[in-house]
Amino acid sequence: MASFYLEPEDKYYLASLSSNPLAAKLEIDQIGVDPERREWTFILKGSPQGNESLFEELGQAVRNSVPEVLSVRFEWTAPEDSNELYLQQAVQQVKRVQAAMVAENGGANGNGSFAKNGRQNGRRKRRLFQDSIGGQAVPITDLQEEERGVVIEGEVVSFESRLTRTGKTLIMFDLYDGTDSLSCKAFLDQAEDLGIQKGKWFKVRGNLQFQSFDNQMALMVQGLAPVQEPPGLSDDALEKRVELHLHTKMSGLDGTINVADVVKLAASLGHEALAITDHGVIQAFPDAHNAGRKHGVKILYGVEGYLVDEVGGKGRSYHIIILAKNQIGLRNLYRLVSASHLQHFYRTPRIPRSLLMEYREGLILGSACEAGEVYQAVLTGNPEVGKIASFYDYLEIQPIDNNGFLIGSTHVQSKDDLVRVNKQIVLLGERLNLPVVATGDVHFLRPEDSLIRTILLAGRGFDDAERQAPLYYRTTEEMLKEFSYLGPEKAREVVITNPRKIAAAIGELRPVPEGLHPPHIENAEEDLEEMTYKAAKALYGDPLPPLVAARLERELKAIIGNGYASLYLIAQKLVKKSLDNGYLVGSRGSVGSSLVATMCDITEVNPLAPHYVCPECFWSEFFTEGEVGSGVDLPEKNCPKCGSETKRLGFEIPFEVFMGFHGDKVPDIDLNFSGEYQSQIHDYTVELFGSDKVFRAGTIGTLADKTAYGFVMKYLESSNQSRRSAEVNRLVSKLAGARRTTGQHPGGMVVVPPDKEIYDFTPIQYPANDASSGTITTHFEYHALEDSLVKLDILGHDDPTMLRFLQDLTGVSVQDIPLDDPKTMSIFSSLESLGVREEEVGTPVGTLGVPEFGTRFVRQMLVDTSPKTFAELVRISGLSHGTNVWTNNAQDLIRAGVTDLSNVIATRDDIMSYLILQGLEARDAFRIMEQVRKGRGLSDEDTSLLKSFNVPEWYIDSCNKISYMFPKAHAVAYVMMAFRIAYFKVHYPLPYYSALFSLRAGDLDAQLLVGGEPAVKAEIEAINAKGFEATPKERSTVTQLEIVLEALARGIVFRPVDLYKSTDQVFLIEDGALRAPFASLQGVGVNAALGIVEARKDGEFVSIEDLRQRAKITKSVVETLRLHGCLTDLPETNQLTLF
16 A cells, blocks of 8 residues: 555646546546555545546556556545445445335334344444354455455455545455455444454455456455464474574575574474574574574574685585584684675685684584585585595485476486485495485475565576475475485484484574673763763752652663663763764754763753753753643743743653663664764774774665565566466565665664674674675674664764854854744744745745755645644654654544544654553553554554553554654654754845755756746746656756745845856855855766866866866866856967967
8 A cells, every 4th residue: 555645746647648538537636655566546536437448548658657656556535436335335225124124113213223232223333343254265266256245264464454535444454365365345434443463364255346446356345254274284293303404585585484484384393493594694593583482493503605615716616504503603603604705705605615614613514405515426426425525514415306407417317316316425424424414405485385486586587487496394294205215214314313413412592692782981880970960960950859860860770770881971972072073963763862861962852841940040840741842832931039041941751762661672872963074973983992893784685575576577477477466465575575685774883892702793794795895794684783782873964064054154053043933933834934925935834945844745744733832843753754653644533533633643752651641551551662663563462451441442553553653852853953954044044045055066956046936947847747757856856946946035146156156065155145066067066066176276277178187077067067157268278379
């Protein structure tokens, strides 16, 4: 479904795509965009009209004009949309039958209702959820035409609900029964929890109906009931096998297994252990560990490496299985993986044999698959096979069909040859006294999942993707059958006995050490406490107000008691370094929830309840009952004791959001530094701790839904197949998440304590294995390390850069700007303070160009809510930065009158605070907040718990829709930055536009700027006329030009680029106007602009030829300058003077 909705520039855009007269009548209300599926949904005004062929034509025309769009759907705004009309007609029919029965039986009472039988106003309320559904379920794959009274049964693979414009709730879920998937839909008069969740099984009855807007069949649900999941796979062997060779989705677009799924399967089969052996990487370890603990399965940590004989060799590599036997072995495995990526990467991460021998302690080596050197030696009859095999601790054989692709090659003519090779490996093991183990080389869960890997390999361009080897997870019985040709005793030995012995020889290991291991700064605890109380007493006096003292005592106990004092001091040092160099730092995340952080100048967000405090005599007054949303919104007040003007502080943010109620949550201190200062802070971090202790936080780039969708559709097209949308979506979900590449967090750095090495926690590598990057990252994705290593988020951001720019231009201290300035506040709801009209600037609010509030999406939120207080801006910021928090959630609730802005869930703090007020235990409230803010929704137990405390249904439904939530402290920090920039926009327009346009010089066109309002409007209209054919860059240009129009309407004058007056990127303030820089000329890049500025330091240019040579610019740059009029007085070439 759509992730967000856009207002169309041309509401009759569809008329341009078809000559059908009806197309001219189709008015677009909104366009829903689902970037994951690359799908557009046109919401058309009115009720359904037109035939299937028209919408097929329109859908194809949209896809042709916008290649990025893969799917087009059509819906209507009127209550009688196709689904709802169908259901309403059915209800009306039932109503007429019931009315006839009433008339016949005389069953109505005096007021037309029914007594105690659930009937009211002549009809019985339709009950969707039932105890059971009668009838035999039909295989979904057999359902091809419209049909009434259909019964199906299957697993819910996706679920969504949303409030329609008519106030009804539309629920949509896809059901998979093992043969196919089908979309199911129903409309509810009132929202109710039907218990539909992904992974649960339901039996559903309804009418199969063709959906004209997406050309798909859907089941319009009349009743549903939960059913037991059918009996799954079982392993009835008395003694179970252990799989020692398995690939997850981390195996570089080769494996398709979610590690949690395979561990769950192993547990259900009674398999006690399981090895994870991805190709060249070990990035599945952290998730495997978590799944192993959850399901009681011992995880064996390993890798399928690429073995080479020579250091730096580019010849053939052989596969090898390396398992960590103990903690020493795990550390050595991390060293080997690191070296293979950092020093020996050539197409694959290679491990030289000499390096493996150096770090062999604690490792168990297996001979791997047919790509291993032992199998190849046996296959080719290498006389050195005994010597080769003796290098290993165990030998490996696999089911015959795993290597079926070898049949027809030089050494294999039939399956008998493959049996012969396996038997020879068994004999080799006996001769060398090496255990031989049977493995599945697992790449997908079960045989029915082979299609997933086929699609994956086809997407990578493999011509033989359809020839899929049976690389699935086998039961003990299945594996014994595969090796029956060895005889019962030997088959049992290789399938059960030997793998279990190897598993037993391996200890219980943790891939990442338990607990936080922060870098320790000497006397950190004492220094932090001293710094905190010194700042607090300077602000609140001595003795401290009881509320302040209690808060600091509670926080310091949690911080120091859990070993986080050094973390606070590190952050304080970084912020101080930036402030000392004149750059403001903005806090991110929930660090603003900590008063200790505020007192240490790590954040400027004060989390206490709104309050007054006198800077002279320290009188204070706190408002703890919710009387006001923030201290900024308190009225001005002089101290009742000494008459001095008081400070108004506090945003009411609980510390527990940051560290939990028992300090059991690792604090995450995220900081926004100026983008132009970020690299210096990174260098300072390395200077503080050493280059061998500081690494960039690694990321893993996986197959996104939209790319997976492309893989599926490409495969279906090439194989001349079709699938229902529900089944396509199921296949996409199975593919998504496969590892494609690695990267780095934009500002995250992890710090290793002095008594540890990085290999105690994770291997390291280059991002995307690109040695030229010069950056070394963690091999594990940084989230896997966040509870063990300190991660510093040192992010670059434009806001601190812009505020530094504005402070330098105006002399106004950024931190002295009043956050309650009425004129500044007014631009969030009107244009009055800017002195312009809506028809001049195209928007009723004045936040164009204001960070966090300038996008069309947020401007519409401002129009809808008309904020008048700082606290309301904070709520809007929280709503706009969350995912599925405003759109299809809070926005619908407010529009339907269910609740208002002050009561919807806007930030994660809202959930915890509200649930505690409802009576929940603090620990439960915190846990539920953490689940919801991470997009995990509510469990059945949580839902029951909330209902027992009278939490309304709409609140529960809202929690289940949320994918990500902003912390309130983050929203406050963002709004503080934004308000200050807005202050300059209102009171210092020329410096404001100078700073704003300087940061965006490359997105502007000086040629348009000097053309004034007519040229700017003409360009906007030209781009808008392109409709959906406009490129992303052109759409971005429109946004910048809207700000230019506003500047022109406010009297700002733009002067052309001048060869000697313009800078490279800064819009200079010159005699009350703005002089455009070189970089604002389209075609003159940053490097060329800098080259011109540097070259003119050596004197004026004597000719265009001289300019080219000295500035080292291209002919195209020269032509751009010429067209703009910069070179009018310059001759083409240098003139030679003879006399």
